[in-house]
Amino acid sequence: MIKLKKKTPLIDQHDKFGFYGNKFGGNYCAETMRKPIEDLSKLFEKLRKDRKFLKKRDHYFKHYLGGETPFFKLENLTRHLGGAQIWCKDVSAINGDAHKAYHATVNALICKESGKRYIAGDTGAGMFGKNLAMAAKKMNLKCKIFMGTKDISRQAPNVKFMRDAGAEVVPVDSGSKTLVDAVSECMRHYVSNCDNTHLAVGSAIGCNIFLKICAWSTSQISRELKKQLIKEFGEIPKLKLINVIGGGSSALGFWNEFIDYDKKHVELVGVEAKYAAPLSTNAKVAILHGAAQYCLTNKEGQIADTHSLSAGLDYPGSSPLHGLLKDTGRARYTSASDKEALAAFKLITKLEDIRPSLEPAHAWSECIRLAPKLKKSDVLVVNNCGKGYKDKKIYIEQLGYYPK
């Protein structure tokens, strides 16, 4: 069995070929991309040790993204379910409405440092696209966002945001017309323009360097949470950290500071969409978008179709880092259906003031399932990683209303 290394950041637990646990990740890319990603790796390794750059990052996180996101107890939901205490790390309160804000901002900063003037990214739910467009505008970069035509129509509010921020939204009409093909098209764009364009992959997927940058950026979430927990409890209590998994970028950020804890102390629970669930359905390891990972495929090895009401989860693959966390037994993965996510949204919004998007609604569903079985001393924390306004139309279609 593969083991995690203690005291080594999760993103750095790869070998010289970029593999985690000899099995996940790597750099399965065209020769044309090798030099640009090597250059990017060198730049990133330099920047993450560079005090000036870190100061700049922190400055942007504080003043541009609005600083620490809130952490609070959901008293009504806790009382209603009558088991564990339920807490919310409300990442959706960030300027930019989702954890993708960290990742998009860091990518724009890196692009700036690299001297490139163009930045390109993929998006499914539109949260990454929107944040990348905003960061690009702020830093005076030209931005292209690749998005499946199906997602363009179901996540229209975010598309408007991107366009208003001056980004070019490139509709991708091939294959599934969703995230998987948007990522492919974005990578093709990079292969053709890697001499002047920085590629910002929208989740913790892709060749080694891309997933490293992503998970490094979102880890801000767990740095804050650790402090907030100690402030509330005086220590790190017995916890379950529940997070939705699409590609897996928010979970990696939410969990990063807690990887070294014993799983009986801090349990990590990932929740996938039921019909896009490579980690919780024993999918095979496959190579998708430059990396080996748990991924849904057919018998022939072709990448399989997925289905989820949530555009951000409608993806057949998963981060190689989640493969590592699964195989080492550090995290456990489960899934929730469209219906369960919708029911969770209904209950949460009836009792509390938060309005999760469809993605975190999956995590809330698992929280609702678990809480009644646990003791009062148990603490459940859910990463509420996206705001619901972008799914207003879908909620109205499915539930008949959108709460105020």
Place this chain on the structure above:
Amino acid sequence: MKNSINNAFKIAKKENRPALISYTVCGDNTKEKSLQILNSISKDLDIAEWGIPHNCPTADGKDIQNSSYRALQNGIRLNDIFKLVKRFKKLKPSKPMILMGYYQMIFNYGDKKFIQKCKESGVDGLIVVDLSFPDNKNFAKLCKKNSICFVQLIAPTTTLKRIKEIIKYSHEMIYMISTISTTGSALKYSAKRIIKNYNVIKKIKPSKNVVIGFGITEKTISNLRSADGLVVGSTICREITRSLKDRQNPVTNVGRLVRKLKNKIL
């Protein structure tokens, strides 16, 4: 048989022209049709390249994507491809056959089993688009052991130091990507600049057969004729698409196109 790729280059060299290499997608638009197309153009070809269709082709432009999706829609599987290669080699025993694909298809089948199957069906060489150096060292070794040429790729972004290393680990044929792009886009550089890049590679090891691919069309092919070989892919795939759209026979149309291409390098 073992040196049939080398042989093909020798013949072309004797005729003082570059080797002509076609790329089509196996199974495009049907299994039978793709075999008929290849069979009909093979008299003008020195080496035949068949693509293994994959539904996440991250380095291919629109033309080859279209061909791949058509082939997949018609239900092509890896085992069909091996059978078709076998039939092609029976029809044209001396024509070298190179399979080109994405590593996922091989990985899913199993490296060893895949190479064994290639050997059995008569595949002479392999190009794996997203298995680049040095990650391909073991795979290339396994190919060599089975008398299959593993074709290393060199791009305009490849550094000189890396080019030297890649050549060291290369077999009898090396594929030079002409321009920073996916397959099938227009050449971004002048023919002169491309040939200059080509000469850098040739100078390091003159005995290697270096072919140029990406962006080779009826218009550009004659300007690059000093290379050891030229690969034409998207242009052919586009002709298949056009023929199907116009309800014409792709076999005759592609045959005519390849003849024209050949005439430009004679």
